[in-house]
Amino acid sequence: MLLLRKRVVSHLLSTAASSPSISPLLFSAASSPSISPLLFSAAAAPRISPNPSFAVEDYLVDTCGLTRAQALKASTRLSHLKSPANPDAVLAFLAGLGLSGADVAALVVKDPHFLCAGVERTLSTVLVGLTRLGLSPSDITRLVSLTPAYFRNISLVPKLEYYLPLFGSIDDLFRQLKHSSGLLSSHLESVVKPNVAFLRECGLGACDIAKLPRIIAASPERVLGMVACAESIGVPRGSGMFRHALHAVSFLNEEDIAAKVEQLKKTLRWSDAEVRIAVSRWPVLLRWSKDMLQRKSEFLVSKVGLEPAYIARRPVMIGLSLEGRLKPRYYVMRFLKENALLNHDTNYYTMFLISEKAFVEKFICPHKQAAPHIAEDYAAACTGEMPARFRFT
Secondary structure, three states: OHHHHHHHHHHHHHHHOOOOOOOOOHHHHOOOOOOOOOHHHHHOOOOOOOOOOOHHHHHHOOOOOHHHHHHHHHHOOOOOOOOOOHHHHHHHHHHHHHHHHHHHHHHEEEEEEEHHHOOOHHHHHHHHHHHHOOOOOOHHHHHHHOHHHHHHHOHHHHHHHHHHHHHOOHHHHHHHHHOOOOOHHHOHHHHHHHHHHHHOOOOHHHHHHHOOOHHOOOOOHHHHHHHHHHHHOOOOOOOOOOOHHHHHHOOHHHHHHHOOOEEEEEEEOOOOOHHHHHHHHHHHHHHHHHHHHHHHHHHHHHHOOOOHHHHHHHHHHHHHHHHHHHHHHHHHHHHHHHHOOOOOOOOOOHHHHOHHHHHHHHHHHEEEEEEHHHHHHHHHHOOOOOOOOHOOO
C-alpha cells in the first residue's frame, strides 16, 4: 500500500503545475509517512468547481490518450462533467495502481463513467478491501482493467470474498470473469448463494459448480428450470454428465431443445430412444450446429459405414474434429487394410478416441518400414491435405 501511495504522490507532484484544480496542500499531507491510505485518498479527491474552458472530448484525447473517434463516443456519456478535478483524481489513482497510459485509455473506452467515480468514498475503499483479501498489486491492476464498471462499486469486495474460495484462486476467477461478467452483477445474497446451495443439493461439488458461472449468476427460478430440463433429457442429478447437461441447456429454452431433438433424429438417423441415449451420454450434442452434425453424420455413416445406433451409444465421436482427427485416422486405417498391414477388425471408436501419441505408436510407427511415407502422409492429412496414397476407389 505504501508503494501505491508513493506512486500516486509522484504522479500528482509531476502534474501539479498543469492541474490547478489539485490543491498544493495535498502534497504536505500525502508525503507524510503517517497518513493512512484512506486519508490520503480523501485528500486526493479535490472539490469540483466549474471550469468554463473545460471540454470533455479534448480532455479524453489530450489527457486520457483516446483517439478522436473514441473520445467523441465516450464524451456523450460524460456531458455532465464541468471540471477536470475528479477525472484528474481518478487518473492519479490509476497511475498509483501502476496502469500504463495505454491501459488507462482502454479502461476509459470500456467504461467512461470510471472518470466520475469517487476516489475517497469508492475507489480507495475497494482498494483497501481487495488488499485485505490478499490480492496483490498486479491482481488489482488486472481486475480494474478487466471489470472497471464493477471496480467502482463497493459491493465488489464482499463478492470477491465469497468467490475466491469457491473458484479456488484469483487466476481461476479471472478466467471465469472474462466469459461471465454476470458473476459481479448478480446479487450475492438473493441470487448467487441460493443457486450455489441448490446446485450442491443436486450433487455437484465445488469444482463442478465453479465451472458453471453462467448458471450461478442466473435467477434461481431459471436454475430450477435448467435442472428440470437436464433431467427431462435423461441426465439425472448425481450423474457424471449432470454438469455438462446443465451447461448445455443453459443456452436453450424448451422450444430450442425440442427443435434440437428433431434435428438429431433427422440428421443422424436416430430414433427417439437413440437420441435420448446419445444426449444423456454427451449433452453437448444439443449445442452442435446443424451443419456440423450433417457433415459428421455423412462421414461416419456414409463414408466409414458406422450404424447410427453404434454412434448413438458413442456420441463423443461427434465432438471430435472432422478434419483434424476423424478423417486422417480413418485414412490411415483404410490404407493399412488396403495394403494388408492390418490383420484384425477395426474398432473405430477406440481408434478415434485414443491419444495422438498412442495412435502414432500403434498405427504409424510399426508400419514405417513397409509403408515409408505413412507418417508424412498422416501429417499432411491432419492439415487438411489429401495424399495420393490415401485416395481409394
